[in-house]
Amino acid sequence: MTRKSEDASRSTIRDVAARAGVSASTVSRVLGGVYPVSAATRTRVMRAVREMDYVADARAKAIAGVGTPTLAFVLEDITGPSFALMAHGVEREATRLGHLCLVCSTEGDARHEVEFVEMMRAQRAAAVILVGGGADTAEYRERTRRMADSLASAGSRLVLCGRPPLGPGAPVTVIEYDNEGGAYALVAHVLVQGHQRVLFLGGKSDHTTAQGRERGYLAAHRARGVEPAEELVLHGDFTRDSGHRLMREALEQKLDFTAVVAATDMVAAGALTALHEAGLSVPRDVSLAGYDDIPFARDLHPALTTVHVPYEELGRLAVRTALGREPNTPDEHLLLGTHVVVRDSVAPLKE
């Protein structure tokens, strides 16, 4: 049986109406749901719909005020495991709440970011979720503030996930997780094992997430009365390659350390490989810890001690609060907790 010969490409509600011998309104009504329509007409209409394989144009519905709402998720690069986790949470929750989910990758370009947000505003997205840390500059605040305002004035809402909050009064929701606290706990755990010289493989020095983790590293030292050696905190970015390079350099320079804490698990993965390449054994020769608890962390060898961040939950939460809010609500600030998960990559210092 050949499936329909006419070109449904331009099949409109009127075409269906014509075929069923009724008016467009009637078609709309039977499709719409529970409006009283005689059984006979309903059947005829449904048959026409089926025969023509008709689906109402979602854009037209939207413009008529009955569309499926949309939610936008803009991130740097879906390829990063923690971003992917969040995206998953966002996507699940969005569809659970009956929303369509647009995702855009900015590739870290701020210009792309504002372009995307503008597009989403044009799409009349119910909310746009921005994720991924960055530098907390005046320029950032101004730009982001502007996005927040225009979204808000369009009845939408901006959600900042793991990125610098704006000043007070901005119509945004910010959801963060505790970078400093997590790093503090993690580093404390390392220090307790007797390590005194722990190398920190950090991120970009103006990146707020990196800063938070670095602060935790520092604070944990000071809490135990040890002043961290300046040459032990290195800066790169959050990639695997950065960890690999930094670690190799540290080894070449014969820096003196017995443990290393990486700003992310990716960095830790690179560092681990560098360590292995240098013939060092973890944790026998040196202890290693990461941050994020991406799924792969436990398949590293040794399984990585790290800090768990509830990324997926973060994503879900982001959409839930975004969609639950009244548009012009002022700022709201959620802080999710993190906790260290102890595996095998950190061992007590043996003299």
Place this chain on the structure above:
Amino acid sequence: MTRKSEDASRSTIRDVAARAGVSASTVSRVLGGVYPVSAATRTRVMRAVREMDYVADARAKAIAGVGTPTLAFVLEDITGPSFALMAHGVEREATRLGHLCLVCSTEGDARHEVEFVEMMRAQRAAAVILVGGGADTAEYRERTRRMADSLASAGSRLVLCGRPPLGPGAPVTVIEYDNEGGAYALVAHVLVQGHQRVLFLGGKSDHTTAQGRERGYLAAHRARGVEPAEELVLHGDFTRDSGHRLMREALEQKLDFTAVVAATDMVAAGALTALHEAGLSVPRDVSLAGYDDIPFARDLHPALTTVHVPYEELGRLAVRTALGREPNTPDEHLLLGTHVVVRDSVAPLKE
């Protein structure tokens, strides 16, 4: 300076027109681009636009025939590294080609899948890309064929990525990569090292991707004149946990093998930790290989020998061909090559 007091939420082109003291068409024209408008009016209009922070409703534009086209990408779970890679490719290429990109996760549920496709058809998506293998059943073909037809008849197009092609004549584009060939080459590489009993950690036995890889495993054996032992091919799924479990069971059952080939890198990762947990060393005690060449493969220890699949390229290609096709073109079939990348997890068999 306070940003605009009126509620732009319902700010329409007519509002802008009123404020600028012109007609809506004029506003449309200055916004539209290059239509001749006097400098004076243009300025006035632009000022009004700025003051009201106006953006044209993309849905309304779309319905009027000048919208940003949309492209849909539906996958099982963005959290899988290879999916993420493809998504990245798709997303980049889509935005490069001026398309918006919708992504939906089906969580492996076929019902969700058809629902999403229906939605995308309603959205008048220019194309929908379906990725992720599955069982090649009659039900699958029928269902998918139906989706392809209705998409085609709506002027859109279905692209199948790494999943079973339909019969001939279906209006779909299918892009695959060479599972069998890759597995063949990989297993040949293992056999050449002297291994005779190589364990295969496969996927679901009705999953076409898994089947392809298994066929390659088998073929490589036969090509060397060795009949693979039946008890050495195990079935699970493509997750890390599956690899872990299967490996542990194989060890418990004291299966006799000197190398293991996993159907995916994730499976290999799980298997690797199971091996480590059992106190075995790779590749000294047993060799191990994966498939996919996800970024993490080289940070496993030892770095994983695997088959490279150009996932990101696959994604880009998918959108390029999808968008480049005329709607009702019959089937087209692209096969991307794969190649094995030799790292450290496979070693020659020592007697």
Place this chain on the structure above:
DNA sequence: GTGAAAGCGCTAACAC
């Protein structure tokens, strides 16, 4: 119950 008409926000053809 059902149809005609108005309206959603926009663009485009057609005046002037």
Place this chain on the structure above:
DNA sequence: GTGTTAGCGCTTTCAC
């Protein structure tokens, strides 16, 4: 150059 009108595909009064 610019305004008026019609029309995109749909929903929703408002009549009958």
